[in-house]
Amino acid sequence: MQxxxxxxxxxxxxxxxxxxxHGNIMNMIEHQHEYNNFFFLVDWHALSxxxxxxxxxxxxxxxxxxxxxxxxxxxxxxxxxxxxDIPEIPELTLYFSMITPLSWLERCPTYKEQINQLQxxxxxxxxxxxxxxxxxxxxxxxxxxxxxxxxxQLPHLEITREISRRFNHLYGNFFKEPQAMLSQSRRVLGTxxxxxxxxxxxxxxxTDDRDTIRKKxxxxxxxxxxxxxxxxxxxxxxxxxxxxxxxxxxxxxxxEQRCRKAQIGCTSCKDELADIIYGNxxxxxxxxxxxxxxxxxxxxxxxxxxxxxxxxxxxxxxDVREKIGID
Ligand code: TRP
Numbered sequence: 561m562q563x564x565x566x567x568x569x570x571x572x573x574x575x576x577x578x579x580x581x582h583g584n585i586m587n588m589i590e591h592q593h594e595y596n597n598f599f600f601l602v603d604w605h606a607l608s609x610x611x612x613x614x615x616x617x618x619x620x621x622x623x624x625x626x627x628x629x630x631x632x633x634x635x636x637x638x639x640x641x642x643x644x645d646i647p648e649i650p651e652l653t654l655y656f657s658m659i660t661p662l663s664w665l666e667r668c669p670t671y672k673e674q675i676n677q678l679q680x681x682x683x684x685x686x687x688x689x690x691x692x693x694x695x696x697x698x699x700x701x702x703x704x705x706x707x708x709x710x711x712x713q714l715p716h717l718e719i720t721r722e723i724s725r726r727f728n729h730l731y732g733n734f735f736k737e738p739q740a741m742l743s744q745s746r747r748v749l750g751t752x753x754x755x756x757x758x759x760x761x762x763x764x765x766x767t768d769d770r771d772t773i774r775k776k777x778x779x780x781x782x783x784x785x786x787x788x789x790x791x792x793x794x795x796x797x798x799x800x801x802x803x804x805x806x807x808x809x810x811x812x813x814x815x816e817q818r819c820r821k822a823q824i825g826c827t828s829c830k831d832e833l834a835d836i837i838y839g840n841x842x843x844x845x846x847x848x849x850x851x852x853x854x855x856x857x858x859x860x861x862x863x864x865x866x867x868x869x870x871x872x873x874x875x876x877x878x879d880v881r882e883k884i885g886i887d
Pocket of ligand 1: 567568569570571694695698699707708709716
């Protein structure tokens with residue numbers, strides 16, 4: 561039986577942190593053997609918000625690709641490519657833009673939210689409004705079955721499904737209705753207790769060294785009621801404990817007891833965690849450094865991805881033109 565197609569896009573916006581890793585990326589890597597994978601870097605989507613200052617997009621794109629491979633995405637089993645290498649995507653975006661009502665885009669919650677949040681940028685552009693149309697073309701140009709995304713992307717995926725239905729209704733059955741694959745992992749909080757995010761300055765990056773991780777973890781607030789070493793701790797309110805749930809699931813009962821019975825102090829508990837997190841990233845950091853030495857190979861991977869995906873995408877466009885009647 562042919563494997564289903566799993567597809568997801570990454571915005572190349574700079575260094576990855578633990579929030580990214582445990583949010584969506586691990587989920588996707590763990591499932592990669594079950595699917596025919598399409599992972600790509602969405603530089604055109606990045607341009608929709610960075611058009612005034614696009615010079616970092618390309619470097620970020622290469623960095624992000626290296627990160628993914630070093631984390632365990634298998635280039636032999638995955639079509640790894642760059643969105644701007646696939647001209648069939650904007651052609652499909654154009655056809656979709658003909659059939660997408662403006663109201664679907666204007667009422668999209670992420671649209672309103674981002675316009676408010678990113679006030680320093682002028683996002684009252686056609687390109688930014690049609691962000692979900694471009695995303696629909698990304699997904700449907702290969703007729704993907706499942707799309708691993710974070711919860712914030714669900715409204716976009718819903719628009720993809722609506723566009724697919726509308727196309728099929730107008731021109732005859734052709735596109736699938738892709739399903740979201742939500743990750744089960746929990747939200748990772750940053751060093752200040754808010755959601756981990758580069759813009760909040762509270763992130764632990766995948767490339768941080770041992771000392772940096774120790775320093776950042778030491779800054780984290782634990783249980784405010786635990787003042788002295790002998791006071792019993794309350795793991796349920798502690799951020800450090802949440803991270804232990806991710807990194808030491810098999811020992812979590814012991815860790816809980818040690819805290820409740822005040823058998824370990826917060827500082828030692830933090831240092832142990834920092835070492836575990838660093839230990840977990842060490843292999844990644846080594847592989848990343850090796851990959852960086854061989855940028856030619858990274859370009860070769862992108863070349864191969866482009867050829868493979870254009871092969872599929874050009875067939876889609878041929879059929880779409882026929883369906884619409886402009887072949
Ligand atoms: N919009 C997604 C994000 O910001 C990135 C993206 C673009 C994407 N095209 C996609 C994700 C297609 C999944 C499928 O994270």
